[in-house]
Amino acid sequence: MKRNAFYAQSGGVTSVINATAASLILTAKKYPKHIGKVYAGKNGIIGALREELIDTSKESMTSIKNLMEIPGGAFGSCRYKLKKFEDDPKEYERLIEVFQAHDIGYFFYNGGNDSADTAYKISKLGAKLGYAIKCIAIPKTVDNDLALTDCCPGFGSVAKYIATSTQEASLDLKSMSESSTKVFILEVMGRHAGWIAAAGGLARNSTTNSPHIILFPEIKFNQKEFLLKVKKAVSKDGYCVVVASEGIKNTKGKFLTESNTTDSFGHAQLGGVAPYLSSLVTKNLKYKTHWAVPDYLQRSARHLSSKTDLMQAQAVGAKAVEYAVKGMNSVMPIIVRNKTKKYSWKIEPAPLSKIANVEKKLPRSYITKDGYGITKKAIEYLQPLIKGEAKISFKEGIPKVETLKLIEVNKKLRSWI
Amino acid sequence: MKRNAFYAQSGGVTSVINATAASLILTAKKYPKHIGKVYAGKNGIIGALREELIDTSKESMTSIKNLMEIPGGAFGSCRYKLKKFEDDPKEYERLIEVFQAHDIGYFFYNGGNDSADTAYKISKLGAKLGYAIKCIAIPKTVDNDLALTDCCPGFGSVAKYIATSTQEASLDLKSMSESSTKVFILEVMGRHAGWIAAAGGLARNSTTNSPHIILFPEIKFNQKEFLLKVKKAVSKDGYCVVVASEGIKNTKGKFLTESNTTDSFGHAQLGGVAPYLSSLVTKNLKYKTHWAVPDYLQRSARHLSSKTDLMQAQAVGAKAVEYAVKGMNSVMPIIVRNKTKKYSWKIEPAPLSKIANVEKKLPRSYITKDGYGITKKAIEYLQPLIKGEAKISFKEGIPKVETLKLIEVNKKLRSWI
Numbered sequence: 001m002k003r004n005a006f007y008a009q010s011g012g013v014t015s016v017i018n019a020t021a022a023s024l025i026l027t028a029k030k031y032p033k034h035i036g037k038v039y040a041g042k043n044g045i046i047g048a049l050r051e052e053l054i055d056t057s058k059e060s061m062t063s064i065k066n067l068m069e070i071p072g073g074a075f076g077s078c079r080y081k082l083k084k085f086e087d088d089p090k091e092y093e094r095l096i097e098v099f100q101a102h103d104i105g106y107f108f109y110n111g112g113n114d115s116a117d118t119a120y121k122i123s124k125l126g127a128k129l130g131y132a133i134k135c136i137a138i139p140k141t142v143d144n145d146l147a148l149t150d151c152c153p154g155f156g157s158v159a160k161y162i163a164t165s166t167q168e169a170s171l172d173l174k175s176m177s178e179s180s181t182k183v184f185i186l187e188v189m190g191r192h193a194g195w196i197a198a199a200g201g202l203a204r205n206s207t208t209n210s211p212h213i214i215l216f217p218e219i220k221f222n223q224k225e226f227l228l229k230v231k232k233a234v235s236k237d238g239y240c241v242v243v244a245s246e247g248i249k250n251t252k253g254k255f256l257t258e259s260n261t262t263d264s265f266g267h268a269q270l271g272g273v274a275p276y277l278s279s280l281v282t283k284n285l286k287y288k289t290h291w292a293v294p295d296y297l298q299r300s301a302r303h304l305s306s307k308t309d310l311m312q313a314q315a316v317g318a319k320a321v322e323y324a325v326k327g328m329n330s331v332m333p334i335i336v337r338n339k340t341k342k343y344s345w346k347i348e349p350a351p352l353s354k355i356a357n358v359e360k361k362l363p364r365s366y367i368t369k370d371g372y373g374i375t376k377k378a379i380e381y382l383q384p385l386i387k388g389e390a391k392i393s394f395k396e397g398i399p400k401v402e403t404l405k406l407i408e409v410n411k412k413l414r415s416w417i
Numbered sequence: 418m419k420r421n422a423f424y425a426q427s428g429g430v431t432s433v434i435n436a437t438a439a440s441l442i443l444t445a446k447k448y449p450k451h452i453g454k455v456y457a458g459k460n461g462i463i464g465a466l467r468e469e470l471i472d473t474s475k476e477s478m479t480s481i482k483n484l485m486e487i488p489g490g491a492f493g494s495c496r497y498k499l500k501k502f503e504d505d506p507k508e509y510e511r512l513i514e515v516f517q518a519h520d521i522g523y524f525f526y527n528g529g530n531d532s533a534d535t536a537y538k539i540s541k542l543g544a545k546l547g548y549a550i551k552c553i554a555i556p557k558t559v560d561n562d563l564a565l566t567d568c569c570p571g572f573g574s575v576a577k578y579i580a581t582s583t584q585e586a587s588l589d590l591k592s593m594s595e596s597s598t599k600v601f602i603l604e605v606m607g608r609h610a611g612w613i614a615a616a617g618g619l620a621r622n623s624t625t626n627s628p629h630i631i632l633f634p635e636i637k638f639n640q641k642e643f644l645l646k647v648k649k650a651v652s653k654d655g656y657c658v659v660v661a662s663e664g665i666k667n668t669k670g671k672f673l674t675e676s677n678t679t680d681s682f683g684h685a686q687l688g689g690v691a692p693y694l695s696s697l698v699t700k701n702l703k704y705k706t707h708w709a710v711p712d713y714l715q716r717s718a719r720h721l722s723s724k725t726d727l728m729q730a731q732a733v734g735a736k737a738v739e740y741a742v743k744g745m746n747s748v749m750p751i752i753v754r755n756k757t758k759k760y761s762w763k764i765e766p767a768p769l770s771k772i773a774n775v776e777k778k779l780p781r782s783y784i785t786k787d788g789y790g791i792t793k794k795a796i797e798y799l800q801p802l803i804k805g806e807a808k809i810s811f812k813e814g815i816p817k818v819e820t821l822k823l824i825e826v827n828k829k830l831r832s833w834i
Binding site: 009012013015043044046070071072073074076077078079080160163164165167168169170171172173174175176178179180184186202203205206207208272274275290291292293294295296297299300301302303304306383385386387388389394396397398399401402403 | 426429430432460461463487488489490491493494495496497577580581582584585586587588589590591592593595596597601603619620622623624625689691692707708709710711712713714716717718719720721723800802803804805806811813814815816818819820
């Protein structure tokens with residue numbers, strides 16, 4: 001029986017989430033007996049609640065294929081966590097109502113932990129209400145903190161960006177250090193997990209010997225020890241490169257610089273660790289410092305995406321469709337690393353119940369004993385994920401961007417407040 | 418008569434300054450009757466004062482060619498301004514002494530305004546002392562603020578980086594804006610000149626309509642007007658992208674956030690405008706914001722260099738040698754834009770006396786009437802400079818870096834304090 005599909009992007013976007021979307025839409029076309037139209041939620045799940053469904057069949061094949069080269073979330077994403085079902089089932093009921101109105105039999109939710117949880121709950125509610133729907137969560141997060149999957153689409157590209165930027169900036173700093181800046185601090189994303197910070201360690205080479213220090217959220221920040229490390233590096237190499245996770249915490253377990261605002265998931269909004277560390281160094285060691293906070297730049301840098309990451313982002317989009325038409329429910333296509341000597345991978349289904357709301361931190365064995373670097377084990381894990389360049393087209397010197405039509409289907413229901 | 422050459426890198430480095438160096442070294446090899454060895458100053462002019470001269474003839478041809486793909490200053494740069502000759506001629510006399518000891522007949526100084534001034538003074542001193550030396554200053558600065566030359570090597574690549582990053586981050590912001598971040602602020606370099614900020618304007622496309630606001634150092638910052646503009650953009654598009662120069666000043670002519678430290682040229686060290694503006698917006702308009710400060714990343718991003726910029730960086734290095742062997746003195750090879758419809762350029766010599774210590778700001782005609790955007794004239798000027806991609810080799814997922822031997826010649830003089 002042919003039914004429509006609903007696809008939504010959720011949470012912070014990545015440079016390859018649109019590649020997942022494009023791959024899903026193109027794969028769905030291969031199953032015309034199972035899947036009718038693919039509707040994309042305008043601004044993620046909010047689009048479903050508001051019955052704002054973008055009809056992807058109105059876009060040309062070329063436009064859909066071009067999406068593979070465009071960062072951000074082409075249909076809009078959102079930071080919106082549904083209320084607990086027990087506290088307020090209204091939102092879930094509304095979703096089922098909208099799905100029913102548009103004959104949606106497949107729910108694809110492209111996001112992180114929270115999204116896996118939402119997809120899981122909807123699959124349970126569908127079963128309870130007797131509404132047939134296949135719920136597939138598709139992995140996406142630069143934080144790389146999803147359980148079960150070997151890595152998360154989006155992460156490899158940020159890792160490549162941070163490793164490259166650390167290397168490039170280290171070469172710059174080295175040139176300047178004799179008479180000017182001695183310390184450079186790069187603040188990276190990753191929240192509670194040090195995966196992105198660890199990727200900075202891949203920049204290490206004999207020319208710059210950088211980064212000298214990596215600050216992980218998994219290791220409590222010790223100011224005295226940190227300053228001593230900086231001093232040692234400057235004495236030895238003449239300069240010091242620090243990669244600092246936005247999520248580092250002090251010995252009391254508090255974020256170094258909490259900006260006092262929280263997002264709609266209740267997470268604290270971070271940022272500002274680099275200027276904070278910079279002033280610490282200047283004040284205590286009198287070194288001239290420079291600091292950088294790439295923020296969105298790191299996760300939207302499609303011009304420097306990892307080819308491995310791009311291929312995995314495409315693969316999870318395609319597999320999600322295949323699983324759904326096979327009748328699987330409440331699963332996520334995860335990336336499994338094969339036990340081969342040369343890196344290779346495959347996609348396999350994993351149950352959402354084991355993924356929802358679980359956060360995978362950087363293992364202690366990936367961090368050096370002293371807590372400021374990465375181990376061989378970490379390098380072996382990380383290096384394959386940043387390999388290969390995922391070329392894009394340029395126009396007038398900048399990446400080419402094409403605009404989608406984003407045509408919404410007619411509403412059938414009352415409006416949602 | 419065959420004499421040696423001295424080459425030094427000065428001031429903040431760029432992603433293509435090594436391409437100038439490589440091109441100069443390779444071109445010098447074409448004139449074996451005029452030029453013996455090319456010595457590079459270890460850490461710029463400091464290397465000449467200390468008699469730390471790197472013998473570039475000890476490097477393999479492959480290593481020199483590889484330099485074309487490596488950001489930063491391979492021989493070390495410095496922020497060191499010679500004292501005024503009138504106040505203290507000792508440094509100039511020492512330079513002549515070192516040059517004499519190593520039979521240096523050619524002085525190539527690769528930098529900005531200050532370096533042009535130094536080269537100019539040394540040429541005058543050489544003439545005064547009867548020491549034959551050809552002094553050529555070679556343009557280099559991401560700030561694009563040198564007089565006479567149409568543009569400065571290093572600028573086109575930063576411009577490409579900032580235009581690309583603005584576009585990529587705008588696509589990210591657009592995806593998130595419905596339920597989360599509404600304002601994104603990107604702080605860019607450029608000191609007193611708004612050239613780099615203007616380059617952000619090249620990101621503009623119909624998909625994101627960004628950047629909505631550019632803050633130039635040439636236009637006094639008006640807080641009330643700025644906040645109104647932000648509010649308007651959010652009302653219209655749902656989000657607002659701001660590109661802010663690090664050098665913007667308030668109505669009293671003070672930098673918005675002066676970090677109270679100065680470099681050795683006496684310039685104030687800037688940085689922190691983006692977090693400052695971000696808190697202004699949050700406090701006054703209650704929008705969620707994100708901000709980025711790419712700092713060194715923008716000027717060392719060789720992976721995203723402009724091909725036009727790379728070619729010009731190579732050309733000025735080659736022409737510097739040609740001018741010197743032709744017997745020219747106290748000149749700079751500058752980039753001249755031909756009056757053709759399609760962009761084309763050539764290199765011509767210009768007198769240092771007209772370049773030294775002059776700062777070229779962004780013309781008012783390049784800024785829109787309201788002071789927050791760029792005009793068609795600016796786009797026509799900027800766009801050709803960011804065109805073309807200057808590909809690099811990758812190894813294990815990050816740009817390939819090879820280490821130079823950096824062998825110094827034996828010292829002949831007493832040490833310099």
